[in-house]
Amino acid sequence: MQMQVEKYDLPDARGHFGPYGGVFVAETLQAALLQLNIEYAKAKADPAFVAEIQYELKHYVGRPSPIYHAKRLSEELGGAQIFLKREDLNHTGAHKVNNTVGQALLARRMGKRRVIAETGAGQHGVATATVAARYGMECVVYMGSEDVRRQAQNVYRMNLLGAKVVPVDSGSKTLKDALNEAMRDWVTNVESTFYIIGTVAGPHPYPMMVRDFNSVVGKECLTQMPEITGRQPDVVLACVGGGSNAMGIFYDYIPQTGVRLIGVEAGGDGIATGRHAASLTAGSPGILHGNRTYLIQDANGQISDTHSVSAGLDYPGVGPEHAWLKDSKRAEYVAINDDEALAAFHRLCRTEGIIPALESSHAVAHAMKMAPSMTKENVLLVNLSGRGDKDMATVAERSHAATGYPQ
Numbered sequence: 285m286q287m288q289v290e291k292y293d294l295p296d297a298r299g300h301f302g303p304y305g306g307v308f309v310a311e312t313l314q315a316a317l318l319q320l321n322i323e324y325a326k327a328k329a330d331p332a333f334v335a336e337i338q339y340e341l342k343h344y345v346g347r348p349s350p351i352y353h354a355k356r357l358s359e360e361l362g363g364a365q366i367f368l369k370r371e372d373l374n375h376t377g378a379h380k381v382n383n384t385v386g387q388a389l390l391a392r393r394m395g396k397r398r399v400i401a402e403t404g405a406g407q408h409g410v411a412t413a414t415v416a417a418r419y420g421m422e423c424v425v426y427m428g429s430e431d432v433r434r435q436a437q438n439v440y441r442m443n444l445l446g447a448k449v450v451p452v453d454s455g456s457k458t459l460k461d462a463l464n465e466a467m468r469d470w471v472t473n474v475e476s477t478f479y480i481i482g483t484v485a486g487p488h489p490y491p492m493m494v495r496d497f498n499s500v501v502g503k504e505c506l507t508q509m510p511e512i513t514g515r516q517p518d519v520v521l522a523c524v525g526g527g528s529n530a531m532g533i534f535y536d537y538i539p540q541t542g543v544r545l546i547g548v549e550a551g552g553d554g555i556a557t558g559r560h561a562a563s564l565t566a567g568s569p570g571i572l573h574g575n576r577t578y579l580i581q582d583a584n585g586q587i588s589d590t591h592s593v594s595a596g597l598d599y600p601g602v603g604p605e606h607a608w609l610k611d612s613k614r615a616e617y618v619a620i621n622d623d624e625a626l627a628a629f630h631r632l633c634r635t636e637g638i639i640p641a642l643e644s645s646h647a648v649a650h651a652m653k654m655a656p657s658m659t660k661e662n663v664l665l666v667n668l669s670g671r672g673d674k675d676m677a678t679v680a681e682r683s684h685a686a687t688g689y690p691q
């Protein structure tokens with residue numbers, strides 16, 4: 285089925301991307317989501333709100349981020365030219381701040397002085413704590429107690445920024461338990477509190493809203509690529525955890541049917557081992573966190589354990605818009621395993637002097653796979669979603685026979 289891309293205006297009014305998305309939450313949350321939907325629609329249509337976001341993205345985040353021609357890497361591979369959209373150069377070092385700035389400004393507009401978030405690896409918690417400090421808001425971040433232990437540095441960062449990190453001791457003491465706690469807080473304090481979700485998942489309008497706030501990335505590429513290369517790229521690649529950096533760079537390219545869109549999931553130890561986080565490549569549709577999408581689940585619909593060397597991709601679901609882009613074949617999804625991502629990480633460090641996030645290294649790895657069989661005139665655009673400073677310990681402790689590089 286070829287999508288009618290000229291008419292692409294999803295989601296529909298009830299938050300559906302084809303059979304995906306929607307609002308699968310308890311009745312107590314329905315009213316809050318409806319209010320959010322109405323307020324967001326008003327804000328989006330208000331030129332003052334749009335201008336405020338643009339100002340913040342320019343002066344606080346440092347946008348627009350450049351596009352960089354990875355010339356040495358491309359020459360070594362001997363095929364297509366690889367370009368990197370440098371989201372790693374944003375304030376806080378990744379794309380996540382594009383979204384937290386937008387949601388915090390919406391919270392302020394709605395008169396909410398308190399923001400909450402849940403976080404797994406801590407990256408979204410830090411991005412939320414950052415904007416809460418910037419706009420003088422109270423900030424509470426829920427985090428599984430197991431994650432608090434594993435991600436001590438990000439907990440310290442959030443504390444420095446004035447946020448309160450609440451360890452969650454229930455269940456597996458990880459992300460999904462933190463999420464339940466954040467939902468509970470929101471239901472209880474909905475008058476004063478705005479819930480900042482960190483990726484294009486959750487109930488409507490979150491997948492749409494987070495996509496919109498990140499779509500500045502693709503919008504910039506649409507004007508930057510012709511300035512640099514005289515045309516749009518042949519392929520746009522991005523890693524997919526929940527899918528926000530990928531939706532951010534894909535969205536404005538959806539109507540450009542000549543441009544292939546490729547999402548790169550975490551293949552972990554390899555799809556065949558079952559130790560991965562590739563929901564679209566190896567999962568099946570179901571309902572999680574308020575929406576219908578592809579999930580990694582067993583035959584009884586129980587969510588399976590996931591694995592990836594990069595904490596930011598280690599999520600058993602994916603945003604519902606990606607589920608639709610997969611089924612409609614407008615985008616393709618592939619998996620890159622831990623070893624391939626680590627090899628790409630080292631290769632980019634050494635050829636270009638850029639230390640990428642392990643998440644982003646998955647997208648770089650797939651571009652490296654594609655480039656040699658393409659011509660020198662072909663252009664690959666990779667969303668370099670973040671920088672790798674946070675990953676030093678992980679990279680150092682992984683012995684990596686595939687590259688032979690020192691650890």
Ligand SMILES: *Cc1c(COP(=O)(O)O)cnc(C)c1O
Nearest residue numbers: 525526527528529596643669670
């Ligand atoms: C969190 C994170 C991701 C994964 O989240 P998406 O919503 O899939 O973008 C990817 N890259 C970096 C650098 C991250 O911090």
